[in-house]
Amino acid sequence: MVVPPDSPQAAQLKIEPVRMREIAVDEVTAPGRVGIDPNRSSRLLLPVAGRIVAVLAKVGDAVEQGQRVLSLDSPDADAAIAAAIQAEAAERQAQSTLSKADADLARTTELYEHHAVAQKDMLGAQNDQAQARAALETARAALYQAKRKLELLELKPSGEPRPIVQVRAPISGKVLEVNVAPGEYRNDTGTPLMTIADLSRVWIASDVPESAIRLIRVGERVTITMVAYPGEEFEGRVARIADVLDPQTRTVKVYVEMANLRGRFRPEMFATIRHAGDSRPTPVVPVGAIVQEYGRPIVFLERAPGRFERREVVLGTRAGEFIPVVSGVRAGERIVVDGGVLLKDR
Incomplete structure (x- = not known):
């Protein structure tokens, strides 16, 4: 087709040579979703059954490890204090019994040496001492267990009329869920009452096709883009690759760890991970140079000033503002990079 160089249409055409760029080979692109790092999340459980006195943290609060988040009035607390007091008394009694057994054995030994008592009395005193020592060890073990609780x-064990159990945050992070209210009586210590997660680092869970999983390894860096932040790119590291393939989708879960110090990445946000392999020089054209004709991508090649030729091309995966060309044009050939749609119907 011919476009006179001095025509108004020619003035709207921008022509540039095809360039070479380093393009990644075997690039993997897969959709994903932001999630909580399971190694930085904790579900709060009650240590004992009881009535909730106060909930000291609400959803969205930032808490520190060891900070009080629940107060609990529990009969188990009274029982624990009583058990400790009883264990202390039992330990003192066992100590006193052992002291008496030691004194009895010393006196019996002295009498036995002077043939004042029979051997069986000596053996009885030794047996009493051994039993007293064993009883003291048992009492001390019970006291340790009671104090540990x-x-x-x-x-x-101060004799407070109403001891209150304080439940503290196991990790630092944000409160994501609260499933309890003051006044409730809870006796199921296996049901989580609160979820706390450290969101300073998050995971991207991505579904990588079976055919591409061989290209990704744990520890490798990947590029991440997010629907919430168009035009921005972030970096993450492959933390884990699932051991099992999903038989329905023929994909493998890949978990990518990424920093989230500013809190921009929230769980359930959509993301895309891109993993690039080795790169090699490849012809590229601007996105605007591609014209779709009957569902096929074409470019307009300048054969001479004012003379153009349609050229069907095979494209690779878009890389920013450029698209790699697998076949159809070579580096250095001049093509229309802007205004090609004006030539489409000629």
Whole structure:
């Protein structure tokens, strides 16, 4: 087709040579979704059954590890204090019994040496001492166990009329879910009452096709784009690759870890991961140079000033503002990069 160089239409055509660029080979692109890093999430459970006195954190609050988030009035707390007091008394009694058994054995030994008592009395005193020592060890073990329970519940055997159990945040992070209210009585200590997650790092769960999973390895860097932030690119690291293939979708879950210090990435946001392999020089053309004709991509090649030829091309995966050309044009050939639609109907 011919377009006179001095015509108004020619003035609207922008012509440039096809360039060479380093383009990644075996690039993998897969959809994904932002999720919580399971290694940075915790579900809060009650240590004992009881009535909720106060909920000290609400959804969206930032909490620190060890911060009080629940207060609990529990009969188990009273029982734990009573058990500790009883264990202390039992330990003192066992100590006193052992002291008496030691004294009895010493006196019996002295009498036996002077032939004042029979051997069976000596053996009886030794047996009493052994039993007293064993009883003391048992009492000390029970006291340790009782004190350990008080320590876990953060209680002291001070005789308080109404001991309150304080439940603390196991990790630092944000409260994502609260499933309890003041006044409720909870006796199921296996049901989570609160979910806390550290969102300073998040995971992208992506479904990578079976045919491309061989190209991705744990520890490799990937590029991430997100629907919420068009035009921006982020970097992450492959943290885990699932061991099982989804038989329905023929994909493998790939988990990518990425920093989220500013809190921009929220769970359930849509994302796309891109993993590039080795790169090689490849002809590229601007996106605007491609014209669709009957469903096929074409470009307009300048054969001479004012003379153009349609050329069907095979394209690779778009890389920014450029598209790799697998076949159809070579580097250095001059094509219409803007205004090609004006030539489409000629």
